[in-house]
Amino acid sequence: MRILKISEDFSDTPGGRSRKEGEYSGEEFRDVVLAPIYKECLANGEILCIDFDDCFGFGTSFLEEAFGGLVREYKYKDVWNHIKLIANDDETILENIQKYIKAAEAKL
Numbered sequence: 001m002r003i004l005k006i007s008e009d010f011s012d013t014p015g016g017r018s019r020k021e022g023e024y025s026g027e028e029f030r031d032v033v034l035a036p037i038y039k040e041c042l043a044n045g046e047i048l049c050i051d052f053d054d055c056f057g058f059g060t061s062f063l064e065e066a067f068g069g070l071v072r073e074y075k076y077k078d079v080w081n082h083i084k085l086i087a088n089d090d091e092t093i094l095e096n097i098q099k100y101i102k103a104a105e106a107k108l
Helices: 026-044 060-074 092-106
Strands: 003-004 047-053 081-084
Touching: 003 026, 026 047, 026 060, 060 092, 081 092
Parallel strands: 003 047, 047 081
Antiparallel strands: none
16 A cells, blocks of 8 residues: 655645646646556555645645546546545545545546
């Protein structure tokens, strides 16, 4: 299992949806951090554990762009079965991400 701790590996102050909205966007996180690590984990048969704790909150646009966008942009299917999420600080993150992934996969 590979662990990605967002507060350490990206930023503890995640931003908005897109790069044009500023630093640490969901788009930047997806393209620079999440997608490359996810691809590596798939190739190695590993689960990617993503830790959301110790950040100053996540906007729904950040989460949708990062995780729904992972499916849309990279055409990954069955994403939910290849990740584990830790969100002790805000458990609604888990529900939201699952919803965004399933909605994006339904359109593939």
